[in-house]
Amino acid sequence: MADAGAPAIPVPVLLVTGVLGAGKTTLINSLLNADHGLALAVVVNDFGAINIDEVILSGTGHPVFGLKNGCICCSLQGDLLRTLRAILSVRAAPDAIVIEASGVSDPRGILEALFDPVLREAVRLDAVVTVIDAEDHDPDDALWRTQVRAADFVVLAKGAAIDPSALAALRATLASMHKTLVFAADRDGGVPLDLLLAGGVRHGAEGGIDPSPRLRDDRFVRLEWSSPTPISLPRFQATIQHLAPHLARAKGILCVEGPPGRTYVFQLVGRRATLTPAALPAVGAQLVLIGRSGMFDARRAAATLETMMQR
Numbered sequence: 001m002a003d004a005g006a007p008a009i010p011v012p013v014l015l016v017t018g019v020l021g022a023g024k025t026t027l028i029n030s031l032l033n034a035d036h037g038l039a040l041a042v043v044v045n046d047f048g049a050i051n052i053d054e055v056i057l058s059g060t061g062h063p064v065f066g067l068k069n070g071c072i073c074c075s076l077q078g079d080l081l082r083t084l085r086a087i088l089s090v091r092a093a094p095d096a097i098v099i100e101a102s103g104v105s106d107p108r109g110i111l112e113a114l115f116d117p118v119l120r121e122a123v124r125l126d127a128v129v130t131v132i133d134a135e136d137h138d139p140d141d142a143l144w145r146t147q148v149r150a151a152d153f154v155v156l157a158k159g160a161a162i163d164p165s166a167l168a169a170l171r172a173t174l175a176s177m178h179k180t181l182v183f184a185a186d187r188d189g190g191v192p193l194d195l196l197l198a199g200g201v202r203h204g205a206e207g208g209i210d211p212s213p214r215l216r217d218d219r220f221v222r223l224e225w226s227s228p229t230p231i232s233l234p235r236f237q238a239t240i241q242h243l244a245p246h247l248a249r250a251k252g253i254l255c256v257e258g259p260p261g262r263t264y265v266f267q268l269v270g271r272r273a274t275l276t277p278a279a280l281p282a283v284g285a286q287l288v289l290i291g292r293s294g295m296f297d298a299r300r301a302a303a304t305l306e307t308m309m310q311r
């Protein structure tokens with residue numbers, strides 16, 4: 001875990017959205033109880049005066065911070081920022097922060113809050129997960145569509161009881177909205193929690209990527225690549241552009257050739273890729289790529305990396 005005050009790398013934030021009763025708390029509960037060894041902190045926003053979700057999640061051993069009587073996408077934005085600062089001010093920052101939005105939240109307001117100029121040095125949005133009630137949802141509802149549009153990963157809750165054709169229709173709606181990373185909580189082996197928490201696979205004091213293979217889920221394949229020396233940024237960008245259609249997730253720490261020469265944290269979640277400058281004592285590059293089994297050929301990707309990065 002990072003030291004107090006100024007984590008060397010911003011702490012990743014997983015934002016969980018979904019309409020009222022969709023299954024957000026249930027998903028977060030399984031994240032908190034899973035065997036990942038990560039120290040998580042949770043911020044829960046309940047729209048009403050009593051924060052039931054805070055009580056439910058408090059038994060998991062991870063610190064839970066409740067925000068009630070309003071919505072963190074609007075009236076409670078300031079409270080959200082204060083809470084995140086409080087979480088980061090403890091001696092050892094968590095490996096990741098999970099935020100449960102209230103069921104009426106527009107995720108755009110929360111994303112706006114996370115781009116606060118002071119906070120963005122310390123926390124980084126890692127992924128947005130939208131939970132959908134497979135039994136009861138309205139694809140014409142504006143809030144539903146806004147939440148789905150914001151999603152990097154979609155989780156379908158309560159899918160076991162519904163007709164396969166209804167589930168197929170929902171998947172087709174999501175595909176028409178360009179959502180391909182869709183996981184059914186009650187079917188197909190459930191939600192790959194390791195994938196949702198991949199951003200929390202964090203760094204020791206020396207700032208390297210944790211090399212232990214955490215992805216035990218055989219629906220996904222993982223490839224690690226490293227370079228002992230700084231890499232060319234344009235070559236890296238071209239290589240990732242080439243590989244991105246086959247990837248579900250990627251992350252890395254990259255020292256790039258100068259001048260001026262800089263270190264970046266690279267993140268790719270779904271279709272969103274970011275490069276954030278970081279003050280890390282890294283010398284070369286370390287990269288982790290994750291793709292779906294059958295769609296991502298790790299051996300071929302390794303060969304592509306070797307060839308394209310050396311051109």
Ligand SMILES: Nc1nc2c(ncn2[C@@H]2O[C@H](COP(=O)(O)OP(=O)(O)OP(=O)(O)O)[C@@H](O)[C@H]2O)c(=O)[nH]1
Nearest residue numbers: 019020021022023024025026027103157158185186
């Ligand atoms: N069968 C089934 N029930 C689920 C699933 N996910 C959630 N539920 C049930 O749905 C109800 C609502 O779940 P929550 O996780 O509290 O939903 P939420 O989105 O956090 O609700 P709010 O915070 O009120 O917006 C609970 O009774 C859960 O047990 C699922 O995948 N399958």
